[in-house]
Amino acid sequence: EAQVTQNPRYLITVTGKKLTVTCSQNMNHEYMSWYRQDPGLGLRQIYYSMNVEVTDKGDVPEGYKVSRKEKRNFPLILESPSPNQTSLYFCASGREMNNEQFFGPGTRLTVL
C-alpha cells in the first residue's frame, strides 16, 4: 500500500530534550516536506527536500533540522524543543513538485 508513515504519532516531552520525528514513504517520491499545523494558522511549511541530500528552508524553519540521506526517509529533528513548538506535524511527499502531495497521518507533539 502506497503511504507516508510518521513516528511517533503522539509525543509529550520537556523543554530542551532532543527528539526526532521520522517520516518514510514507499512511493519513490523525489519531493518531501514537513508542515506544522496550528489553530487559526493553517499549515505552514518547515523544510522541504527536492531529492537526496537536497534540502531547503520553508516558512518556519527556526528550531528545526532535517536530513535526506535516503530517498524514502526525511526525519525532522528538534535539537532543543521549546513550548512554542507544540503543534501537529505533517510529513508529505510527491513525485514532482506540482503533483499531488501525499500526507502522513500527523504527529501530535507537546513540549512542556
Next chain:
Amino acid sequence: AQTVTQSQPEMSVQEAETVTLSCTYDTSESNYYLFWYKQPPSRQMILVIRQEAYKQQNATENRFSVNFQKAAKSFSLKISDSQLGDTAMYFCAFMNGGKGGSEKLVFGKGMKLTVNP
C-alpha cells in the same frame, strides 16, 4: 509572496443540500496549481480536488466541483448533496508551477464545515 485567504471560518449545512466554500489567493505568477484538502476528525489530510491554472475548465470530482475565476483570483469549492461524512476542516492551498526556488503548498487558515442530519 503568495497568500491564500479563506474568509469564512465556519459553516453549517443540512444533509443533501449544496454548500460553497470560498477561497481567494494572491500571486503574480501565471502558472500555478490550486487545491482543496479535507481534514476530518481523524486529522488525515485528504486531497479533494486540484486545478491547474492554465486549464479553463473547472475541475470536478463526483460531488465536488470548483469555480475557478483566474482574473478574480478566486477558487471556490462546491459540495453537492452534502453528506454527514463531509463534516471536516477544509483547506484551500496554492502551489507555484515553476521549478527551483521556494515552491511549497501555501495553505489558507481553513474552514470548519458541519453537515447536520
